[in-house]
Amino acid sequence: xxxxxxxxxxxxxxxxxxxxxxxxxxxxxxxxxxxxxxxxxxxxxxxxxxxxxxxxxxxxxxxxxxxxxxxxxxxxxxxxxxxxxxxxxxxxxxxxxxxxxxxxxxxxxxxxxxxxxxxxxxxxxxxxxxxxxxxxxxxxxxxxxxxxxxxxxxxxxxxxxxxxxxxxxxxxxxxxxxxxxxxxxxxxxxxxxxxxxxxxxxxxxxxxxxxxxxxxxxxxxxxxxxxxxxxxxxxxxxxxxxxxxxxxxxxxxxxxxxxxxxxxxxxxxxxxxxxxxxxxxxxxxxxxxxxxxxxxxxxxxxxxxxxxxxxxxxxxxxxxxxxxxxxxxxxxxxxxxxxxxxxxxxxxxxxxxxxxxxxxxxxxxxxxxxxxxxxxxxxxxxxxxxxxxxxxxxx
Numbered sequence: 001x002x003x004x005x006x007x008x009x010x011x012x013x014x015x016x017x018x019x020x021x022x023x024x025x026x027x028x029x030x031x032x033x034x035x036x037x038x039x040x041x042x043x044x045x046x047x048x049x050x051x052x053x054x055x056x057x058x059x060x061x062x063x064x065x066x067x068x069x070x071x072x073x074x075x076x077x078x079x080x081x082x083x084x085x086x087x088x089x090x091x092x093x094x095x096x097x098x099x100x101x102x103x104x105x106x107x108x109x110x111x112x113x114x115x116x117x118x119x120x121x122x123x124x125x126x127x128x129x130x131x132x133x134x135x136x137x138x139x140x141x142x143x144x145x146x147x148x149x150x151x152x153x154x155x156x157x158x159x160x161x162x163x164x165x166x167x168x169x170x171x172x173x174x175x176x177x178x179x180x181x182x183x184x185x186x187x188x189x190x191x192x193x194x195x196x197x198x199x200x201x202x203x204x205x206x207x208x209x210x211x212x213x214x215x216x217x218x219x220x221x222x223x224x225x226x227x228x229x230x231x232x233x234x235x236x237x238x239x240x241x242x243x244x245x246x247x248x249x250x251x252x253x254x255x256x257x258x259x260x261x262x263x264x265x266x267x268x269x270x271x272x273x274x275x276x277x278x279x280x281x282x283x284x285x286x287x288x289x290x291x292x293x294x295x296x297x298x299x300x301x302x303x304x305x306x307x308x309x310x311x312x313x314x315x316x317x318x319x320x321x322x323x324x325x326x327x328x329x330x331x332x333x334x335x336x337x338x339x340x341x342x343x344x345x346x347x348x349x350x351x352x353x354x355x356x357x358x359x360x361x362x363x364x365x366x367x368x369x370x371x372x373x374x375x376x377x378x379x380x381x382x383x384x385x386x387x388x389x390x391x392x393x394x395x
Contacts, residue, residue, distance in 0.1 A: 006186035018264035066098030082142030204239035287371035309341035
C-alpha cells in the first residue's frame, strides 16, 4: 500500500496544446497520467487474469457498481474483504456509480429527484439507487476512486431535457458529497450538459464550486458525431481546475485518446479495446485490422511488426486468423492481450512525448499515420453496441 489518501500533481505540460503528464497517487498505486483504464465491470477484465493485466504495465482498472450490486451483491464482496481482495487485484480501482448503466435501461427504470427505480436486466427484480446508496455501496466496495451518481441524457435529447438532467446531477452531486465518509477514497463529480456549450459551462462551474478532488466529463461518446465530442471536451475543460484530474468517460479509440490528451484530459476508460479484440479487430499503428480477413491466412509475421506484447512475440497473424475462424477461445485472450498492450504502449509514448516537449509533433505524426474507422461505420457500430448494452448490459 502506497498512501492512505489520493492526490494528483502535474509534472510536465505541452506549450502548444493543453496536454499534461502527471501522477495520480491512490492508496493502492501511483498511476502515471495520462492513463487508460481497462473496463472490468463485473470485477474482471474479460478473458484475462489480474496478473496478466498487471504484466501489461496496467495498474488501474474500472469496475461497475451496478453490475456488482446485482451479482454477487455488495454485501458478499464486503464480507470477503472488499473489491481488491475479492478480485485479486492489488492496483488502483475506480468504480463507476452505475448511473450510466441504469439510465441505459430506458424501458426498465423510472427517475425522480430522490433517485432511480429500475428492474434488473438479469431477472426483472426491482431495485432502487439513490445518491446516498451509490456512495455507500462504493464505500463498501473499497475502490480508490468513486463516482457521484449522475443522470446521463441521450445525445439527441432536447435542451430542456438535458438541462433538467444536468440540474438533477448537480443536486445528486451535493448529496453524494454530504454522504461520503470513508477516508482515502476520492469522490469525483461528473459534468453533464449534453452537446450544448452553455450547459457544459454551467455544469463545470457549478460542480467545481463544490471542490471535488476530481472531475469527470460524462455524457459524451454515446452516439454524437466525433467533431461534436471534441468540441464539448474543449468547452468543458476550459472551466475545470488546472490542478485536479480530468476523467473523460467512455473513450478508448486510440485517435480519440490522443485528441483528448491534447485538450487536457488525464484519465480514460472504455470497453472498446477488449470488445473489438473479441470480434477480431486488432490495433496497429495504421488503424484497426480485421484479423479474420483472408489476407492474414498465411501471414507469418505478427499483426504488428516489432510489437513486444506476448501475442506478437509468439504468434503469427496466420495463427490468430486460424484461431478466430476456428472459434477457439484462445483467440479472444491473445487479441485482448495485444489490444491492451497497444493502448498501454500508446499511453507510454504520449507521456514521454509530453515530458520531452514533443507531444505536438507526436500528435501530428500519429494522426497522419493512423486511419480511424470511418464516421458512418463508427456511428452505426456505436448504435448497435448501445442497443445491445441496453438489453443485456454486456461490456
